[in-house]
Amino acid sequence: MLSAIGLDEAHESAYRALLAAGAADVPELSRRLALGEYVTERALRGLERHGLAARSPSRPGHWVAAPPGVALGALLTRQRHDLERAELAAALLAEEYRARSAEPAVPDLVEVVTGAAAVARRSAQLRLGASSEVCALVAGKPVDVTDREERAEERSAAPGLDRRVVVERAVLDLPTGVTDLTAALNRGERVRVVDRVPAELVIADRSLAVVPLASRTTEPAAFVVHAGELLDLLSALFDSVWRDALPLRLGAAGGMADDDFTDGAPDQPDAADLEILSLLLAGLTDASVARQLDLGLRTVQRRVKRLMELTGVTTRLQLGWHAYERGWITRDGRA
Template identity: 75%
Template sequence: MLAAIGLDETHESAYRALVAVGAADIPDLARRLTLGEQDTERVLRGLERHGLAAQTPARPGRWVAAPPGVALGALLTQRRHELEQAELAAALLAEEYRAAAAEPAVHDLVEVVIGAAAVTQRFLQLQLGAAEEVCALVTGNPVAVTGMENEAEERAAERGVRYRVVLERTVLDRPEGMTELSAALGRDEQVRVVDKVPTKLVVVDRSLALVPLTSHTAEPAALVVHASGLLELLSGLFESVWREALPLRLGASGVTEQGPDGPDAADLEILSLLLAGLTDASVAKQLDLGLRTVQRRVKRLMELTGVTTRLQLGWHAYERGWVARER
């Protein structure tokens, strides 16, 4: 727990032991820590350098713990100061980067990444740097980046980054395909499936894209595309495939595919009442449904139409004939 202020597990255990007993000599503390006496002395010297322990003047060789409120408070203050300095340095570097990129040259708009390890690393970096959304097309024959599941994706999802993923149907035939898909759906990622994905693609926050360079002889390579007309084209490609794909959902019976037949009768009633101006709670009361049921159905309709706001959902509902215009 104290690793954040520079203490490893051994030093933390020694400090906790000293705090518990009040004072101890090296042999006694060595037995408590199951360490050799030399190692125990080395640990105590480390605590001394951090201001967490000291030898008693009256009995040399006997060690006491410094008061946690004072000693740990000083370390926390120092670490906060270091973090503030790091944040300031990061802000200055970001400003320098923006200034240098104000008028990017053509060669700065596309970055070539060569090698399986380099492509995988860049893919993970893009996800870790995502702020709002990651969109991905996943083919059935990944080369450098395999599958949907990785630690970076989980960490991004925990930060609230939204994922929209379109899978090629053959992905589900791979041994690990259903396991990865279930994990992604369990993180509330939006996943759809089509028979054929045109290319593997990742678009992050509509500001960066990663697209592979196909070659049968050379090692794996990819392009990192920055804000440009090419990036807009790749984003448009994803949205086009997304609209045609069928949503996948995780239910009690496993992963199911949402057919193209659209909403059911209950969905249409909910849509009509929402478009008439009723709140979710009023709709739930009028239709004798739970509030969560109404919200879940609205969310499913938004996923089905590929929209992000209820205003867009209303427009799509009219365009698709789900709700009569004269209502």
Template identity: 70%
Template sequence: MLAAIGLDGTHESAYRALVSVGAAEVADLARSLSLAEQDTERALRRLERQGLAAQSPARPGRWVAAPPGVALGALLTRQRHELEQAELAAALLAQEFRAAAEPGVHDLVEVVTGASAVAQRFLQLQLGATDEVCALVTARALVVSGAENGAEEQAAGRGVGYRVVVERTVLDLPDGLSGLTAALGRDEHVRVADRVPTKLVIADRSLAMVPLTSGAAGPAALIIHASGLLELLAGLFESVWREALPLRLGAAGVTEDRPDGPDATDLEVLSLLLAGLTDASVAKQLGVGLRTVQRRVQRLMALTGATTRLQLGWHANERGWVSRAGSV
């Protein structure tokens, strides 16, 4: 718990023990911590150097803990100052790097080669985002699959918004639907298109990543900085996003039919069908029977007056049930 201010488990345990008992001799503390007396004394000396413990002047041979509010507060202040200095140094190094780089296209585009390097930059792109990540996703993973993309969960947990368009074939992958369900559970916005033109990730509209065809050196990718090229890629994403269909997944469960309109499960069924899933696949995804799915489709057709599923899709769009303009 106190590792952030430089205490490992042994030193933290020793400090906590001193706080608990008020004062203790080395031998007593060693027994309490199940450590050798020599190791315990070394730990106390380390705490002494950090201002967290001292030998009692009133009770020779005993050690006492410094008040946590004062001692730990001082360490925290020092750590904050060191972090601010590190941030300043990083900013200065970034300025030096930009100043030393060759002018022109090298300021705008980086080429990253090798599976490890590409995977690292892909994760860094998301972990460094503060506002929004936009992505086009195909079924073929370059170096990091959806299941391995832990950065996405971390970024979304910090409040970073995600807008993602997945190629329809992603739904056929073994973990495709479960991964999308998890994304929607994190309030990410997901849409489905018949195909997407390329894999693409854009972070905060200031940095983008586009994969290159793998060559002899392995996977490669372009990192595009703020420029006209980045604006072009952002425009490409928005174009694909507008034409894609919203995806509704989750565990809404099966509820009773409502005579006045579709319920949440109806909309999930409709969304999955429009995404290209068969009735059987929809039933499996929602954990219901095939007849339940078919009955709900018939009910939706009756509500809209549609005689074919094609007409149902049109009516659903007209009524805003699958509107592209609204939120997913």
């Protein structure tokens, strides 16, 4: 039944058995499945790679199942993104074919811009010319975090500009990734995170988009897409990725020393708790969170332990689930 999201029968049986057991070691699960221990352990490792199972931190040698709503939802989202990426590739090829057609009646909906300077110039023009919103999907350095020379001009030209950017998780591991994103959030930009974006793009006012191309040469290139069905498809792609992405909460720990990082209210997480939780749910390790926030590892671990005690859970998978249930982390609103 779950083959559509990449799980074979053995993985599905192991996942169902683990859900029923709550927690089980390899021998116990092997008996439940009537399979050899080697086959059972291999199935568990496969589930672990898919984010559907994890080793229990409180019961050594035992495995626990990830909550279906979160874990299977992530797999479904990934499948949707793969399909959307394929649809985008097909549409881009179709529009490129039409743009190169010799028929004079074919509208010029797509430009091909080549050269690093030309691509950078068109991208800057797109951002500076926007009057209502700029949306971006980013796989590398955040393109919507503009250069210093552009920021003052952007603010004076469009003070109410709505900027939304979705970045890949790998951006958070860049040396200045969290710093850049914190600065973007402080400027009023809205930032969310996904495992990976289906394509890089920047859209201005739903009327113009720049789509960088994976060039086969050393010279950068990009599509400039004008209003039309292809642009509508790109806008729908961004909306879909934005809807499924995880909001970032950053800035609470900036400039704070470990000694200043005190506990929050007794029954609620404080802003710094939510910042750490946001980065953990985005996929960073405790050590990465500590490094990015310039905190001690023990400070981060103490905060996580407090959140687990606050929610009454024993695993971090459960903590993520309860964070959504309690509304600490949400995709709704302007977060």
